[in-house]
Amino acid sequence: MTHNHLLVLAPNKPLPVQSGALARAPVVEVLSAEKIFPNGTRALAPIDLTVGAGEFLTLIGPSGCGKSTLLKLIANLIEPTDGRILWWSGEFHKVETAGRSLGFVFQDPTLMPWARVESNVRLPLDLAGVPKSESGERVREALARVGLEGFARHYPRQLSGGMKMRVSIARSLITEPDLLLMDEPFGALDEFTRNRLDTDLVRLWWERKLTTMFVTHSIYEAVFLSTRVVVMGAQPGRICRIMSIDEPQPREEGFRNSLRFGEYCRALSASLTEVSLAPLQA
Ligand SMILES: Nc1ncnc2c1ncn2[C@@H]1O[C@H](COP(=O)(O)OP(=O)(O)O)[C@@H](O)[C@H]1O
Ligand SMILES: [Mg+2]
Incomplete structure (x- = not known):
């Protein structure tokens, strides 16, 4: 992958922290978007963020800093109080609400318990008529992509937590969305299962050229997965720093044990500490 903004680092030099300059075509632009809920909670101070095609962008920050709110704004599940969210259509025209094509994966896999795996995955296609x-082959392919061939006829109760999450991912990808939003998808899983899913997700993201926005509380997960990590602060929710993780793709297990991985984790941890110690703004 080519990054025009790639910074080549000598060991022990500071890791790249950048303001968000981007060399890729944008998929979504968040322009001074602000969210104040009716009860007066200022969930997001005006935020500017551009998500580029093919990025794996992760949001990390303390609880209540507006990570879920930002994903919901982008998904048009809620409206900004001020500012705009622009999507770019295939011809690179900016569009407002039309032209959005996205998949959303939540921490709870939200499967229909009475329906077989194949029916759960097929749901978005059924809803689209x-x-x-036509959908049978696409369901088979989606299940193969997440490593669940052979489980099409199972019911959710017959699957482990990690497998249910794989079903949820297959369902979110079946419509070939321009953007995949994932809100703490692996937060409830044990670390071993989470690491396996992370490794498989990176491969899937790389092979399918997905553009992904991901939320996690795990520094390790953020560093392993991301091309950029957005560090957010709370009260009001805001972007504090953006860190590029310029490492070869697709990342494999070995990256977790590398010196560079440890350096990135330390730098990100320091950023998060700084954010949580910063004085609250009015
Ligand atoms: N529907 C809502 N009404 C009022 N306040 C809300 C609503 N949703 C979220 N909030 C508040 O907005 C802030 C940001 O929430 P959220 O985006 O869920 O944070 P995060 O996902 O980073 O933990 C929090 O203070 C939360 O309590
Ligand atoms: Mg949240």
Whole structure:
């Protein structure tokens, strides 16, 4: 992958912290978007952020700093109090609400317990009126992508937590969305399962050229997965720093044990400490 903004680092030099300059075509632009809930909570101070095609962008920050709110704004599940969210259509025209194509994965896999895995994955196609003759092959392919071939006829209760999450990911990708939003998807899983899912997610992201926005509380997960990590602060929710993780892709297990990985984790941890110690703003 080529990054025009790639910084080549000598060991022990400071890691790159940048303001968000971007060399890729944008998928979404958040322009001075602000969210104040009716009860007066200022969930997001005006935020500017551009998500580029093919990025794996992770939001990290203390609880209540507006990570979920930002994803919901981008998904048009809630409206900004002020500012705008622009999407770029295939021809790179800016569009407001039309032209959004996205998948959303939550911490809870939210599967229909009475329906087989294949029916759960097919749901978005059924809702879009795609005939079963066409959707069958796409469901098979989606399940293979997440390593669940052979489980199409199972029910959710027959699957482990990690497998249910794989079903949820397959369902979110079946419509080939321009943007994949993932809100703490692996937060409830044990670390071993989470690491496996992270490794598989990186491969999937790389092979399918997905553009992904991911939320996590885990510094390790953020560093392993991301091309950029956005550090957010609370009260009001805001972007404090953006760190590029310029490392070869697709990342593999070995990256976790590398010196560079440890350096990134330390730098990110220091940023988070700084954010949580910063004085509150009015
Ligand atoms: N529907 C809502 N009404 C009022 N306040 C809300 C609502 N949703 C979220 N908030 C508040 O907005 C802030 C940001 O919430 P959220 O985006 O969920 O944070 P995060 O995902 O980073 O933990 C928090 O203070 C939260 O309590
Ligand atoms: Mg949240």
